[in-house]
Amino acid sequence: MSGYVGVIVSDPWLQSQFTQVELRGLKSKFLSARNQSGQLTVEDLLPVMVKLKDLGKILTEVEIRAILGESYSNMNDELDFESFLRVYLNLQARATAKLGGTRHSSSFLKATTTTLLHTISESERASYVAHINNYLGEDPFLKKYLPLDPATNDLFDLAKDGVLLCKLINVAVPGTIDERAINTKQILNPWERNENHTLCLNSAKAIGCTVVNIGTQDLVEGRHHLVVGLISQIIKIQLLADLNLKKTPELVELVDDSKEVEELIGLAPEKLLLKWMNFHLKKAGYEKPVTNFSSDLKDGEAYAYLLNALAPEHCNTSTLDTKDPNERAKMIIEHAEKLDCKQYVTPKDIVEGSTNLNLAFVAQIFHHRNGLSADSSKMSFAEMMTDDAQTSREERCFRLWINSHGIGTYCNNLFEDVRNGWVLLEILDKISPGSVHWKQASKPPIKMPFRKVENCNQIIRIGKQLKFSLVNVAGNDFVQGNKKLILAFLWQLMRFSMIQLLKNLRSHSQGKEITDAVILNWANNKVKRAGRTSQMESFKDKNLSNGIFFLELLSAVEPRVVNWNLITKGESDEDKKLNATYIISVARKLGCSLFLLPEDIMEVNQKMILTLTASIMYWSLQQPGSELELESILNEENKTPDASPELDGEGETALAAEESNLTIDAAASDSALSPHVGSGEPASQDEKEELTPGDKKEEPTPGDKKEEPTPGDEKEEPTPGAEKEETPDGE
Numbered sequence: 001m002s003g004y005v006g007v008i009v010s011d012p013w014l015q016s017q018f019t020q021v022e023l024r025g026l027k028s029k030f031l032s033a034r035n036q037s038g039q040l041t042v043e044d045l046l047p048v049m050v051k052l053k054d055l056g057k058i059l060t061e062v063e064i065r066a067i068l069g070e071s072y073s074n075m076n077d078e079l080d081f082e083s084f085l086r087v088y089l090n091l092q093a094r095a096t097a098k099l100g101g102t103r104h105s106s107s108f109l110k111a112t113t114t115t116l117l118h119t120i121s122e123s124e125r126a127s128y129v130a131h132i133n134n135y136l137g138e139d140p141f142l143k144k145y146l147p148l149d150p151a152t153n154d155l156f157d158l159a160k161d162g163v164l165l166c167k168l169i170n171v172a173v174p175g176t177i178d179e180r181a182i183n184t185k186q187i188l189n190p191w192e193r194n195e196n197h198t199l200c201l202n203s204a205k206a207i208g209c210t211v212v213n214i215g216t217q218d219l220v221e222g223r224h225h226l227v228v229g230l231i232s233q234i235i236k237i238q239l240l241a242d243l244n245l246k247k248t249p250e251l252v253e254l255v256d257d258s259k260e261v262e263e264l265i266g267l268a269p270e271k272l273l274l275k276w277m278n279f280h281l282k283k284a285g286y287e288k289p290v291t292n293f294s295s296d297l298k299d300g301e302a303y304a305y306l307l308n309a310l311a312p313e314h315c316n317t318s319t320l321d322t323k324d325p326n327e328r329a330k331m332i333i334e335h336a337e338k339l340d341c342k343q344y345v346t347p348k349d350i351v352e353g354s355t356n357l358n359l360a361f362v363a364q365i366f367h368h369r370n371g372l373s374a375d376s377s378k379m380s381f382a383e384m385m386t387d388d389a390q391t392s393r394e395e396r397c398f399r400l401w402i403n404s405h406g407i408g409t410y411c412n413n414l415f416e417d418v419r420n421g422w423v424l425l426e427i428l429d430k431i432s433p434g435s436v437h438w439k440q441a442s443k444p445p446i447k448m449p450f451r452k453v454e455n456c457n458q459i460i461r462i463g464k465q466l467k468f469s470l471v472n473v474a475g476n477d478f479v480q481g482n483k484k485l486i487l488a489f490l491w492q493l494m495r496f497s498m499i500q501l502l503k504n505l506r507s508h509s510q511g512k513e514i515t516d517a518v519i520l521n522w523a524n525n526k527v528k529r530a531g532r533t534s535q536m537e538s539f540k541d542k543n544l545s546n547g548i549f550f551l552e553l554l555s556a557v558e559p560r561v562v563n564w565n566l567i568t569k570g571e572s573d574e575d576k577k578l579n580a581t582y583i584i585s586v587a588r589k590l591g592c593s594l595f596l597l598p599e600d601i602m603e604v605n606q607k608m609i610l611t612l613t614a615s616i617m618y619w620s621l622q623q624p625g626s627e628l629e630l631e632s633i634l635n636e637e638n639k640t641p642d643a644s645p646e647l648d649g650e651g652e653t654a655l656a657a658e659e660s661n662l663t664i665d666a667a668a669s670d671s672a673l674s675p676h677v678g679s680g681e682p683a684s685q686d687e688k689e690e691l692t693p694g695d696k697k698e699e700p701t702p703g704d705k706k707e708e709p710t711p712g713d714e715k716e717e718p719t720p721g722a723e724k725e726e727t728p729d730g731e
Contacts (some may be wrong), residue, residue, distance in 0.1 A: 014085055019226060020215045030084045040084065042068055043075040049091055058095040067094055120228050126150035127344050127357055128231050132164070134343065135171045141184050142167060156222035161188050162196025165219070168231065169200065172238035173207045175598075178578075180566050181585035193220055195589050202588035205404040206595055209233040212406035232356060239363040240269035243276075250372035254279050266416030273362055277306060280371055284309035293362065294353035300328040303350065307335045310371045314338045325351050336361070339368050390605075391483060397595040397608070398490040404593065405430045409444075414490075415481050420446050421455025424478070424489075428462050431497045435462045452479045459489075468492040491607055498614045505621050512634050516610065521633045523553055523613050526620070530556035539606040539613070546570025547579030547601055550612065554586050557620040561586055576602045587612065591619050 007023035009015040018026070033048045034040045046068065050061050059067075067090065068075075079087070132155070133147040141163060148154040158164050166182050181199060183192040197216035204211050211230065218226045242248050245265060254275055255264050267275065270293075278289055286305040290296045297303060304319040319331045329347035344360035399414040407426040411417045418424050422444050429436040440458060442451040456475030463470050469492065477485045502514045516539070524535050532552040536544060544550070547570050555562040566582060568575035580598035587594055592615035600608035620626055 009082060009085065014082060014089075017089060018085070019213060019218045019223065021213050021218075026085065026088065027081065030081050040079050041076050042072045042079065045079060045084070045087065049088070052088075055088075055091050055095055059091065063094075064091060067091060120224055121354065121356075122150075123346065123349050123354060124232070124356055125155065125228060127349075127360065128228065128235060129155055130343055131235055132168065132231075136164070136167055139167055153222075153224075156224055156227055159227050160220060160222045161193050162200050162219065165200040165227075165230065165234075166196060166203065168234050169203050169207060172234045173241070175581065176207055177203050177588075178581040178585040180563070180582060181589050190220075198591050199585060199589040202591070202593055203585075204230060204234065205593060206400060206588070207234075208237050208400055208403060210403060210406050210410070212404075235360070239360055239367075240273070242367065243269040243272045243363070248370070248372075250370065251276070253372045262416075266413050268410070268412040270359060273359070273366060276366060276370065276372075277302070277362060280309045281305050292355070293358040294355045297358050298351060298353045299325050300332050300350055303332045304328065304335075306365070307332065307339075310365065310369045311335070311339055336365070339365065341365050341368050389599075391487070393597055393600065393605075394487050394491075394607075395483075396597075398487065398494065400595045401494060402427050402490075404595075415483055415486060418486055419479055419481050420444055420452045421459055421475070421478065422446075424459045425455060427493070428459065431493060431500070432462070432466060435465065449479070463489060463492070466493075466496055468496070494611065498611065498618070501618055502614065502621070505618075518633055519610065519614050519617055521636075522617050522629065523549075525633065526556045526629070527552050530559075532556065536613075539609045540604055542604055544604050544609060545602050546576055547583050550583045550601070550616075551579065551586075553613075553616060554583065554590070557616060557623075558590055561590060573602070583612075587616060590616075592616055 007020065007027050009018075009023070015023075029048055029052075030040065033044055035044060046061070046065055049055055049064050049068075055064070068087065071087070071090070129148045129150040136142050137146050139146075142158075145154075145158055148158065161183075163182055163184055166177050166179075170177050170179065177199065183196050185192065188196070194216050197219040200219065201211050201214065201216065209230065210233070214226050214230060219230075243251075245251055245261075251264065251272065252261055255261055264272070264275075274290060274293075281290065281302060284305045286302060288296075288302070290302050301320065308315045308319070314335055316331065316335060319328060319335065322328050322331065326347060329350040332350065333345070333347055341361065341364045344364060345354070345357045349357045350361075395414045399411050402411045402414075402423065405427060407423070407430060409417070409423050409426055411423055420442075422441070425436050425438075425441055429438075437458065441455055442448075446452050446455075453475050456478040458475075459478065460470055460473060460475050468489065470489070473485055473489075478489075499514050502519075503512075520536060520539065527534055527549065530552065532555075534549040534552050536549050548567075551562055551564075551567055555564075568578055570576045570579050577598050580601035583601060584594055584596065584598065592612075594612060594615055596605070596608035596612060599605075601612070621629060
């Protein structure tokens with residue numbers, strides 16, 4: 001982060017129309033579109049603009065060509081980068097006009113922040129300011145700046161140092177950020193301000209926000225549409241946090257049988273909120289279903305029925321009798337005030353059908369009075385369907401990691417959303433571009449079950465090309481929602497992504513293989529060179545639970561980032577949690593994108609420990625002067641390829657056990673590979689086709705390795721030739 005240089009445009013106005021993330025993306029497209037002579041003509045520009053998502057989905061190729069023809073009579077005219085940007089802005093404006101000037105700036109229901117139109121609803125801004133004043137008014141640091149005035153730019157000025165946004169994230173998901181890691185001096189220098197924004201963006205990703213179009217510089221500059229867009233996502237996450245069976249088991253009243261409960265678990269929070277609303281409206285005699293938070297609520301009738309059903313003691317029949325929508329909206333607000341639910345909307349917002357604010361209003365009503373009963377029989381079934389703590393944490397980690405990539409589909413429930421294969425295909429295409437054959441894929445909604453199997457079979461094929469351990473795993477396992485296999489696959493995908501990032505630092509790795517052992521040795525050497533004594537025997541070393549090693553590692557890569565006066569010895573569980581929370585926040589503050597929880601460090605979850613170490617390593621190797629750090633470790637690895645690691649206390653090599661477990665948990669490997677293995681049930685036809693003679697053995701024979709990788713195969717470094725053949729991106 002510290003060495004970042006942005007894309008500079010000579011025209012200040014033109015520069016102000018884009019974020020740095022957008023400029024870098026557009027610069028990349030501009031450079032890649034140039035012809036062999038290094039020039040870009042208007043004719044060359046046409047296919048580039050057609051492929052851009054925010055243009056190609058709105059304007060046809062014929063329309064784009066016509067618009068280009070208005071400005072350029074000769075399609076062979078050469079364009080420089082600034083001309084390219086002006087053409088792009090012109091096409092954006094035309095696309096916006098075609099949509100009828102719809103506001104897209106900061107939507108609760110959109111996962112990403114777009115730049116199709118940089119306008120901000122004044123009602124939304126006022127609503128978010130009121131939310132901040134309400135929840136942060138008593139904050140020890142911010143109270144001297146609050147309340148904010150929605151009519152001024154107070155919100156954007158205060159957001160420039162990053163403290164407000166970090167505090168707001170902690171309101172949405174308490175404990176996400178260790179506030180000891182926030183720089184809260186009266187006057188912050190540019191480095192400290194950048195650290196706060198880096199901490200904010202990485203923490204926002206860790207709670208489910210999509211921030212692919214936002215950079216730290218955008219927040220430092222207080223870009224209005226991006227700040228409001230990020231705040232809207234944070235507030236949405238807070239308001240919808242309880243809309244799931246785990247937090248509100250009473251929601252099972254919305255369905256009649258166990259099959260519907262499974263469907264309920266897979267619903268996105270906003271869809272669940274609509275289902276809850278329609279449940280009460282139907283009981284109240286309102287026959288028109290509400291399918292959105294905009295047009296279906298404009299006349300106010302649905303609100304009137306809902307509030308009368310939930311709060312009959314405040315019932316007013318005149319709300320339904322009046323014919324004027326504006327008058328009805330005023331009466332709805334008066335009714336809601338008696339439930340303390342006025343904060344997010346005004347009568348004007350209801351009549352105009354503000355999607356964001358209506359969603360917030362309905363969510364607020366749900367929190368104050370959901371009108372659901374506690375049916376013990378249904379609730380007990382809902383409790384049976386919840387996952388154990390370890391599975392829940394891993395589901396959360398992988399779901400947030402997937403969403404952080406900004407793919408087209410937002411993942412709300414990992415185990416349900418991956419069953420049709422589309423989400424996994426999208427993330428595979430992000431991690432290994434070009435690996436997915438989209439012509440062979442079916443996009444949701446998918447009615448035919450075999451189409452889902454086809455999608456998932458392609459996922460398995462790609463996984464094998466990437467050398468994942470997928471013995472006895474078939475696409476149908478994903479369709480049926482086999483949780484252990486889904487988690488095992490996603491872990492291998494996340495690990496592959498981390499290794500690729502490290503390998504792509506060519507000046508360091510020189511294209512050599514980066515293994516778990518290299519990451520382990522790098523961390524130990526880094527700490528040792530800093531004059532510290534802590535060492536990590538493996539990624540499951542129980543001594544890591546107190547957090548001291550990672551604090552020393554963070555201090556080694558950036559000495560000023562750890563405040564040792566705040567560190568405990570980590571002897572009690574409470575002290576361990578304090579250290580673990582601080583470690584995660586400090587790492588995010590540096591620039592590490594992490595999705596683990598403090599409990600993962602305390603319990604030494606070796607998968608999450610590896611992600612933490614690799615993320616710190618990746619950040620460190622991007623800093624100036626780190627060129628020789630990795631070279632010596634890689635050279636040492638190459639000199640002793642046959643060296644045998646020391647045996648651990650259980651009689652197996654520490655690294656072998658570690659790598660095997662990192663692929664699929666050793667305790668679950670036999671049962672996880674197939675629901676039939678070890679159960680006495682016959683394998684399915686798909687599984688029979690995958691099986692090799694040695695698959696059921698604990699240790700595969702040498703012959704088996706040639707046909708099918710096993711969890712332990714990761715111990716063997718592939719030859720350079722094999723790697724080039726099988727890796728889709730040509731590494």
